Structures are given as C-alpha cells and as structure tokens.
Amino acid sequence: MSSSVLVVVEIRNGAPVRASLEALGVGRRIAGPPGSGTVTAVLLGSGSESSSTTVAERGVDKVLSVADPRFDAFHAVVWAAAIAAIAREIDAGTILVAGTSNGRELVGRLAARWEAAAVNGVADLSLAADGTLMAVRPVFSGRALQEVRVDQTRAVLGLRPNAFTAPEPSGSKASVEAHPTPDLGQLPALGVVSGFEPAQTGSGPDLSEALVVVSGGRGLRGPENFRLLEDLAGALGGAIGASRAVTDSGWKPASFQVGQTGRTVSPQLYIAVGISGAIQHVVGMISSRTIVAINSDPNAPIFKVADYGVVGDLFQIVPALTAEIRRVRGS
Ligand SMILES: Cc1cc2nc3c(=O)[nH]c(=O)nc-3n(C[C@H](O)[C@H](O)[C@H](O)COP(=O)(O)OP(=O)(O)OC[C@H]3O[C@@H](n4cnc5c(N)ncnc54)[C@H](O)[C@@H]3O)c2cc1C
Structure with a gap:
C-alpha cells in the first residue's frame, strides 16, 4: 500500500469539524514522520480557503483547497467523484474520512468509485509489522471489538468521532494549494438541496461532537x-x-x-x-x-x-x- 494518505476535511459552520482534525493526526501516524510518507488534506466547497489555514498547522504535508461552491451542499456521489480523482492524482493508498453522518455515507461511495476496501466505525488504527493496516471497530452494538486486517492496496476508512486525539497546531505550516475542480465524469441526475433547516439543539456544543x-x-x-x-x-x-x-x-x-x-x-x-x-x-x-x-x-x-x-x-x-x-x- 502506498504511504500517501489523503484526509478528507469536512467543513461545518465555516470551520473544519473536530473529527476531521482528529483524522489528520491519524493520517500523520500511519504515514510516518514528515519525509517518510505524505499526508495530504483536501477541503471541498467555498469555505475551504478560510479553513485551510487551520488544517495546514496540524502536521500535514500539503493542503488542497477546491473552492467550488458546487461542493457546499454535501452530495456523496459528487464528493466521491472529486475525491477519487484527487486520490488517483496523488497516488494515495489510504483515504481517511471523519465518521460524521456525511462521512459514513461517503466511505462506501468513495470506496466503490476508487475501487478500494471500505471500513466504517474505526476506533483504533495501527500498522502491522509488514505495513498492513489493522483497524479496530466496535460491532454487535459495542459488545465486541472486531479487528479488520486491510490487505487491499487501497482503503477508505471512516473514523469514529472522539476516538482519536486531534493534533494541536504546530509552529510550521504546510503549503496550501488552490486545486481546480477535478473532472467529475458522468454523474447521475442529482437532487438539488435548496436549503438546510438547522437542527434544534441546546446552547452547548454540537451533540455529535461534544466531549x-x-x-x-x-x-x-x-x-x-x-x-x-x-x-x-x-x-x-x-x-x-x-x-x-x-x-x-x-x-x-x-x-x-x-x-x-x-x-x-x-x-x-x-x-x-x-x-x-x-x-x-x-x-x-x-x-x-x-x-x-x-x-x-x-x-x-x-x-x-x-x-x-x-x-x-x-x-x-x-x-x-x-x-x-x-x-x-x-x-
Ligand atoms: C425500533 C425502535 C427504535 C428505537 N430507537 C430508540 C432510540 O434511538 N433511542 C432511545 O432512547 N430509544 C429508542 N427506542 C425506545 C427504547 O426501546 C426505550 O423505550 C426508550 O429508550 C426508553 O426511554 P427511557 O429510558 O427514557 O424510559 P424508561 O424505559 O421508561 O426508563 C426510565 C428510567 O428512569 C428511571 N427513573 C425513574 N424515576 C427516577 C428518579 N427519580 N431518579 C432516577 N431514575 C429514575 C427508572 O428507573 C427507569 O429506569 C426504540 C424502540 C424501538 C422499538
């Protein structure tokens, strides 16, 4: 498996979601220290330029910002087409996705599009001695832990929010590149999301992300x-x-x-x-x-x-x- 890791960063309310920042730390760990493998973060949508700065300080090698408003409304088919194209371009071996509701949907679509293995709900990730990825995820309503040996050359992994520690901003900043919208190829007719009604929540942090x-x-x-x-x-x-x-x-x-x-x-x-x-x-x-x-x-x-x-x-x-x-x- 290539030691090039691509991390998909999801933006919500104008900032990267914390689970995506956690994924950056996992990416660095499995790619190895800077100079060995590479960690590339990709951000899609019009908020990607402003969020790129936050991402660039979290131990990645490169940040790709695709500031195309067509990605503002999450649509798994469109996102999967773009991310698969970028993954091919940088010869990625692993794609990490935050396991938000969008992310969980993206994992399967992306794996199909990129012809890769898919594992959702990953709560721990390590490298075996031979370099194979070993993922651990809760199964049977959390009553057991399943160890998954990812022996494909490509894998898309959905990481459980709060299962990993987000890296603190470091002194150094990775380069941020404006990336053109990849060729999305033939897409099926898509529904159009005309707006979002914000979910009613309490005054505290978002329920899905709260510590x-x-x-x-x-x-x-x-x-x-x-x-x-x-x-x-x-x-x-x-x-x-x-x-x-x-x-x-x-x-x-x-x-x-x-x-x-x-x-x-x-x-x-x-x-x-x-x-x-x-x-x-x-x-x-x-x-x-x-x-x-x-x-x-x-x-x-x-x-x-x-x-x-x-x-x-x-x-x-x-x-x-x-x-x-x-x-x-x-x-
Ligand atoms: C298809 C399906 C899907 C479902 N999905 C969900 C779901 O997503 N989420 C969910 O939560 N449920 C779901 N349910 C419902 C679930 O089965 C339970 O009915 C529900 O979780 C019970 O809610 P509860 O624990 O608040 O109420 P109860 O079961 O009525 O429990 C109340 C508890 O409060 C305790 N209590 C009472 N007074 C006090 C007191 N003064 N101090 C301390 N403790 C006290 C009691 O001892 C009791 O244990 C689903 C059910 C079905 C069939």
Missing part, C-alpha cells in the same frame, strides 16, 4: 426538569441528549435523541440520567469512553454498560453533582 454528553430519560418526569441537566451540562461544558421516550413525548425535539433511530455519540463522558438502558438507546452511546448512570432502579439495564453507577433519586443527585463540580472548578 461530554448529559442525556435525560423518562425518569425526569417532564420537560421543565431538563433544567437540572442543562445546569450539569453547563458546568461540564457538555451537550444535552435524550432518550426516545423524551423525544416521543415532545419534551425535547427529535434532534436530541440518542440511539438506534437517533444520533450516535461517542464522547469522553456520557451521563445517562433517568434512562433505563434499552438496547435501542445503548447502541447510540456504547462507544463513549466513560459512561455514568444515575437511576433509582438498581436493576436498570443501563448499569450493565456503565463504568460508574449511582443508584438513587436523580432529583437529589444531579443538583448535588452540579454543585460539587462547580465548587471543584471554582465556577
């Missing part, structure tokens, strides 16, 4: 009690999530839902408050690094997946926890 998520379930008894979780999330700089019982009851919009039919999150810390731990919820949060559950029922299934469990009344525990965190943090 801390505090989620509430039916145990909260009503929408007004979510202020307890907002205080806790605020003290931790986290985002609010919810179980489906909550979104179905209209206590929170559907965009807050975590689980099989909601969002998949993998923060450093997930706090489940008044959530029973049904499998459909658990699949959306099982890959969180540390899981804390607060539930009055000692037999609640959530305790089977929790690293730390507090059996008790959330209405007493959550305010006490928030007060203690604020005291320790001096806020």
